[in-house]
Amino acid sequence: MTMRIEVADLEDPEVQALIAYHQRAMLEGSPPGLSFALDLSGLQAEGVCVWAAYVEGRVAAIGALKRLDDKSCEIKSMRTHPEYLRQGIAAALLETIITQARLAGFKTISLETGTGPAFEPALALYRRRGFVNGAAFADYTLTDFNQCLHLALD
Template sequence: MKVCIGSLTHPSVIALLEQHHQEMLLHSPPESVHALDLSALAQREITFLCVWKNGELAGCGALKELDETHGEIKSMRTSANFLRQGVAKCLLEYIFAEAISRGYQRLSLETGTMDAFLPAQALYQQLGFHPCQPFADYQEDPYSTFMSKSIS
């Protein structure tokens, strides 16, 4: 697997992000969906990443700078053909290394509370994330779980 800066104009990337957003809407009301669209992922403070395996898009994710010591993991998604093959873990390990190189002391994320999000929650917990209070501009929401990890 190869992790690299992702192209937001690649057809496979666009399709995966559209699928991600549509699936989020299946499990949460629109006001509780925090998935970023293509224009939001292109913001200066966001580094969008892709995982490729044998020439196929295996997954994507992003690292958003909240401030000089705090980053947020966004838009984590594994392509259906690559589920349970270590794609998300590979991407998260890359994000951890990038966050450390930037001097971040903490990584946080928001994910859903419905059963469809339990595998993601389990992976985050396995990698040292713990529940936390809403951060940045998030508010308490019954459809959101907030997690954070110290990396200092």
């Protein structure tokens, strides 16, 4: 398997399709008002960078980093295409995002996600990498469904 990870072309129809798929899945899998997945316009906002993992020229996964302030950032919209699950692509993409966050000088990288069986594979990935549950950040509020994870980058 040949994989490359680079800043995503948000005009690419494959990238847009995976973003839309992620948005739909998060809305369907979350209680009303508790899905915070960014759509295409949100991912195009200033302070957000999106990467895509390509396998054999096809978009296999996407992930984004959103600047919160000078010291902290947030992982947004991590999604692996169903055809590429369990191949280490998400782990490689996560490492790229963490590396870029460190290079940008951030001290903490955080994320908000849900609970339940659909979220367990992603949670296992984040926890293996050292993310730990913690306080809500930015505009999030912890609920029975939402949880926030954090990783110190220093």
